[in-house]
Amino acid sequence: MHDTFFFNPDEKGERKVLRTHTSPVRIRTMEAQKPPIRIIIPGKTYRQDSDATHSPMFHQVEGLVVDTKSNVANMRWILEEFCKTFFEVDDVTMRFRPSFFPFTEPSFEVDIQCDRSSGPIVKFGEGTDWMEILGCGMVHPNVLRAGGLDPDVYQGFAWGMGLDRIAMLKYGMPDLRNFFDADVRWMSHYGFRPLDMPTLFGGLSA
Amino acid sequence: MKFTLSWLKDHLETDATLEQIARLTAIGLEVEDVDDKAAFKPFVIAKVVSAEKHPQADKLRVLMVDTGTGAPIQVVCGAPNARAGLVGAFAAPGAYVPGIDVTLAVGTIRGVESRGMMCSEKELQMSDSHDGIIDLPDDAPVGTSFAAYAGLDDPMIEINLTPNRPDCTSIYGIARDLAASGLGTLKAALQPSFKIEGDTKTKVKLDLGEDSHLCPGFALRLVRGVRNGPSPKWMQQRLLAIGLRPINALVDVTNYMTFDQGRPLHVFDAAKVKGNLTVRRAVEGEKVLALDTREYTLSPANVVIADEDGIESIGGIMGGEHSGCDENTIDVLIESALWDPMNIAKSGRALGIITDARYRFERGADPEYMVPGIERATQLIVDICGGTAAKTDVVGYAGYTAKIVDFPVSEVKRLTGLEVGSEEAISILKGLGFGVEGTGERVSVSVPSWRPDVDGKADLVEEVMRIHGVDNIKPEPIESLGAVNGKILTTLQIRTRLAKRSLAARGMLEAVTWSFISKAQAELFGGGAAALSLANPIAADMSDMRPSLLPGLLTAAQRNADKGFGDVAIFEVSGTYENDTLSGQRRVAGGIRRGTASLAGAGRSWSNAAKGGGKPVDVFDAKADAIAVLEACGVPMGNVQFEAGGPSWYHPGRSGTIKLGPKTILGTFGEFHPKVLEALDVSGALCGFEVYVDAMPEPKKKATRTKPALELSPFQAVKRDFAFVVDKSVEAGAILKAASSADLQTGHRRQRLRYFRRRLRRRRQKSVAIEVVIQPADRTLTDEDF
Numbered sequence: 001m002h003d004t005f006f007f008n009p010d011e012k013g014e015r016k017v018l019r020t021h022t023s024p025v026r027i028r029t030m031e032a033q034k035p036p037i038r039i040i041i042p043g044k045t046y047r048q049d050s051d052a053t054h055s056p057m058f059h060q061v062e063g064l065v066v067d068t069k070s071n072v073a074n075m076r077w078i079l080e081e082f083c084k085t086f087f088e089v090d091d092v093t094m095r096f097r098p099s100f101f102p103f104t105e106p107s108f109e110v111d112i113q114c115d116r117s118s119g120p121i122v123k124f125g126e127g128t129d130w131m132e133i134l135g136c137g138m139v140h141p142n143v144l145r146a147g148g149l150d151p152d153v154y155q156g157f158a159w160g161m162g163l164d165r166i167a168m169l170k171y172g173m174p175d176l177r178n179f180f181d182a183d184v185r186w187m188s189h190y191g192f193r194p195l196d197m198p199t200l201f202g203g204l205s206a
Numbered sequence: 207m208k209f210t211l212s213w214l215k216d217h218l219e220t221d222a223t224l225e226q227i228a229r230l231t232a233i234g235l236e237v238e239d240v241d242d243k244a245a246f247k248p249f250v251i252a253k254v255v256s257a258e259k260h261p262q263a264d265k266l267r268v269l270m271v272d273t274g275t276g277a278p279i280q281v282v283c284g285a286p287n288a289r290a291g292l293v294g295a296f297a298a299p300g301a302y303v304p305g306i307d308v309t310l311a312v313g314t315i316r317g318v319e320s321r322g323m324m325c326s327e328k329e330l331q332m333s334d335s336h337d338g339i340i341d342l343p344d345d346a347p348v349g350t351s352f353a354a355y356a357g358l359d360d361p362m363i364e365i366n367l368t369p370n371r372p373d374c375t376s377i378y379g380i381a382r383d384l385a386a387s388g389l390g391t392l393k394a395a396l397q398p399s400f401k402i403e404g405d406t407k408t409k410v411k412l413d414l415g416e417d418s419h420l421c422p423g424f425a426l427r428l429v430r431g432v433r434n435g436p437s438p439k440w441m442q443q444r445l446l447a448i449g450l451r452p453i454n455a456l457v458d459v460t461n462y463m464t465f466d467q468g469r470p471l472h473v474f475d476a477a478k479v480k481g482n483l484t485v486r487r488a489v490e491g492e493k494v495l496a497l498d499t500r501e502y503t504l505s506p507a508n509v510v511i512a513d514e515d516g517i518e519s520i521g522g523i524m525g526g527e528h529s530g531c532d533e534n535t536i537d538v539l540i541e542s543a544l545w546d547p548m549n550i551a552k553s554g555r556a557l558g559i560i561t562d563a564r565y566r567f568e569r570g571a572d573p574e575y576m577v578p579g580i581e582r583a584t585q586l587i588v589d590i591c592g593g594t595a596a597k598t599d600v601v602g603y604a605g606y607t608a609k610i611v612d613f614p615v616s617e618v619k620r621l622t623g624l625e626v627g628s629e630e631a632i633s634i635l636k637g638l639g640f641g642v643e644g645t646g647e648r649v650s651v652s653v654p655s656w657r658p659d660v661d662g663k664a665d666l667v668e669e670v671m672r673i674h675g676v677d678n679i680k681p682e683p684i685e686s687l688g689a690v691n692g693k694i695l696t697t698l699q700i701r702t703r704l705a706k707r708s709l710a711a712r713g714m715l716e717a718v719t720w721s722f723i724s725k726a727q728a729e730l731f732g733g734g735a736a737a738l739s740l741a742n743p744i745a746a747d748m749s750d751m752r753p754s755l756l757p758g759l760l761t762a763a764q765r766n767a768d769k770g771f772g773d774v775a776i777f778e779v780s781g782t783y784e785n786d787t788l789s790g791q792r793r794v795a796g797g798i799r800r801g802t803a804s805l806a807g808a809g810r811s812w813s814n815a816a817k818g819g820g821k822p823v824d825v826f827d828a829k830a831d832a833i834a835v836l837e838a839c840g841v842p843m844g845n846v847q848f849e850a851g852g853p854s855w856y857h858p859g860r861s862g863t864i865k866l867g868p869k870t871i872l873g874t875f876g877e878f879h880p881k882v883l884e885a886l887d888v889s890g891a892l893c894g895f896e897v898y899v900d901a902m903p904e905p906k907k908k909a910t911r912t913k914p915a916l917e918l919s920p921f922q923a924v925k926r927d928f929a930f931v932v933d934k935s936v937e938a939g940a941i942l943k944a945a946s947s948a949d950l951q952t953g954h955r956r957q958r959l960r961y962f963r964r965r966l967r968r969r970r971q972k973s974v975a976i977e978v979v980i981q982p983a984d985r986t987l988t989d990e991d992f
């Protein structure tokens with residue numbers, strides 16, 4: 001990719017890179033572990049890009065499910081449950097659009113219905129606008145093969161989204177670059193109380 | 207990819223409304239923008255009844271305008287061509303005029319009321335022409351919609367194409383997808399109906415040696431005796447509507463074909479081509495002046511079309527200026543060729559050329575349309591410019607062999623959960639142009655030439671699913687694994703969280719700072735190795751992977767201090783990089799305190815002193831933070847040793863190293879070396895620490911969670927303070943160690959030791975006081991025992 005950060009070639013002429021997405025973890029997991037696989041992969045990622053919504057360092061979270069049954073219907077359920085829980089709303093309307101990613105087939109981009117009429121504050125669970133929040137799809141047969149799995153037996157799905165991006169959407173944060181500025185005013189304003197721990201029984205924010 | 211509704215309807219027989227066509231999003235062609243041209247609605251055709259000179263201004267006229275309804279309306283107008291009898295476009299008060307970004311109101315211009323506006327082409331954003339107001343033929347119907355008359359009411363749709371769909375870089379391809387989704391019928395392609403006379407004298411030679419895949423086909427046709435002027439209005443309007451500038455009929459036909467059929471073409475002025483054409487790699491340093499009037503220096507990585515004089519075109523990317531067609535062109539050579547997508551992408555990127563041709567060729571143009579494309583283009587040229595077409599010369603094309611996919615229809619259900627019958631699946635695939643052999647559960651599908659993206663079963667599942675409708679897939683809970691997950695996180699992940707919570711609970715704010723810092727900063731903290739320097743950093747001060755969290759945190763603290771927030775305590779738990787191997791990436795909990803931001807609280811000494819706060823932070827604040835992390839992570843603290851001194855960036859006399867055994871370094875802490883602070887351009891009372899979370903030993907696996915029996919002594923514990931005057935070099939830790947092992951023979955167990963230390967005025971000695979707690983096991987201790 002043209003926005004990859006490279007290191008200089010080593011004595012073998014190989015150039016290491018900073019990962020542009022967290023997807024390599026999927027392959028490593030499939031190599032190391034037999035299905036059923038259900039993982040989420042949060043992590044730092046790097047691209048040579050900088051403006052209000054792009055930062056040379058950012059965070060992604062990916063998910064991977066591989067077994068002998070999981071299909072698009074299950075993926076829809078997981079992602080809808082995730083969005084309701086994450087955005088802390090009772091209901092969300094999501095739109096799965098057929099799309100294209102190299103490592104999934106079929107692939108989708110997912111929009112969430114929202115209200116953007118009040119400027120940078122986006123309200124979910126209402127409104128008539130659509131906002132793209134993630135990409136997903138059924139794991140491509142070639143990826144399963146690369147992980148040593150027979151695509152006629154095993155199947156599954158994967159999704160990925162920008163962690164900083166969904167935080168910006170949820171909390172109405174206007175500029176991604178401020179995330180990494182360590183300004184105490186910003187950290188105090190957007191931060192959480194030290195012991196405010198999200199749990200399944202207590203909810204996401206107390 | 208933009209197109210207009212009427213253009214789409216050239217290929218699609220449909221009654222669908224604009225809203226229904228926005229269904230494209232649901233089948234994978236994301237609608238980015240729909241312009242229903244409502245902005246043109248307020249403009250009507252009107253006739254100027256009279257035009258009088260403005261009484262107060264020489265350059266203005268007062269017009270009476272007949273808008274088809276009611277009495278003529280008075281308009282003040284400054285256009286030089288405003289005259290009685292002119293028919294033009296009128297906007298009434300309340301109308302929004304896009305070209306000048308103004309909503310009209312009744313106005314008074316130099317004392318004369320004006321109730322509207324006669325518009326120029328620029329004001330309606332039709333062109334840049336602002337020489338005068340729009341001047342229509344006399345028979346233009348007064349009172350009707352100007353947009354309808356001028357063909358500006360054709361709604362425009364823009365879709366966002368994914369890179370795997372070259373077939374939808376054409377309006378025909380979009381129509382095919384819509385037809386397959388049940389939104390109409392695809393119209394049959396027009397059959398060419400022109401006469402062919404003679405041969406195309408200019409021959410084409412593919413001179414690519416073993417790399418014939420770089421140009422897997424080339425068709426060339428001569429059309430003699432054309433008149434190349436402006437293209438017809440309908441074509442110009444369509445090109446303008448999608449943002450293309452009409453140039454001349456021959457060039458416009460190539461652009462029209464690019465969008466209509468996804469078939470990029472090139473036209474050469476035959477009179478300017480010397481000898482035959484050769485498709486070859488460029489010679490290193492060979493130059494060409496391209497149609498964008500910029501000169502490009504090429505290399506053998508670029509494939510070109512050359513004549514005897516040199517390069518005439520950069521194959522599949524952009525034509526050359528020299529042999530371009532203009533109004534003097536009489537004989538034209540039409541090129542329709544195939545190019546290697548990868549080579550086009552690389553060449554285009556290297557040369558920095560973005561064209562509609564490159565866009566299509568790097569995705570993959572339909573090989574089977576190379577020849578029909580030249581036929582269709584010839585038809586358009588003959589129809590518009592006249593002339594006589596010669597026979598097409600085709601070289602290098604080997605034909606298309608369809609990929610065959612063995613497709614069990616049940617795959618749709620397996621991967622998507624959708625119940626789609628075999629008949630429906632087959633009908634969807636056929637509608638998209640796939641060949642289907644057989645019926646029932648398992649069919650053999652052949653992939654059409656315009657779908658290079660389709661390789662296997664999963665691709666066919668996607669085709670069936672997107673046309674059948676993704677919205678029909680109902681969310682279904684994922685099956686339970688039938689057991690409760692025990693420990694999901696790794697020890698390192700758990701400790702990372704514990705470290706964060708414990709530091710946050712100590713009043714520190716969690717920061718996330720950049721993984722890359724400047725080389726100078728990296729070198730100050732033991733980094734800066736060549737293997738950790740980025741080849742293409744985004745900025746000079748973000749060039750090296752950080753060897754430590756401290757430089758980022760220290761400079762952040764200074765930024766805060768510069769803004770007036772000097773008492774800050776911040777931490778980060780993240781990666782640092784010792785080298786470029788897997789084990790060289792460490793997980794570190796690091797933090798700094800500045801000013802008076804100690805655990806007891808920042809502030810003025812006189813307001814906070816009672817609680818022990820308000821003092822400048824020092825090495826012991828950092829040590830306490832480091833210990834807090836270790837304790838939170840469950841490190842056996844009894845085995846941990848603290849040694850004086852730390853790495854070079856710390857103050858040599860006010861720093862320490864935390865060890866577990868002789869080899870394992872768990873962390874470092876201290877105040878900072880003044881030279882390091884100076885080099886970082888940082889000042890103030892500062893202390894910091896780093897704890898290596900990944901160096902902490904894994905907790906011992908225990909067979910049982912049962913704890914050892916608790917023995918509670920019935921005898922009272924005794925506390926005694928002891929003070930020693932010792933040599934200055936004796937470490938307090940050594941005294942503690944000696945004291946804690948001293949009483950073992952007596953059968954008494956130590957419970958707790960604390961020490962107080964005070965420097966003596968004498969140079970070589972110091973006094974160290976320790977508090978000893980002795981817990982007797984078998985009797986109450988008496989003074990004699992001491």
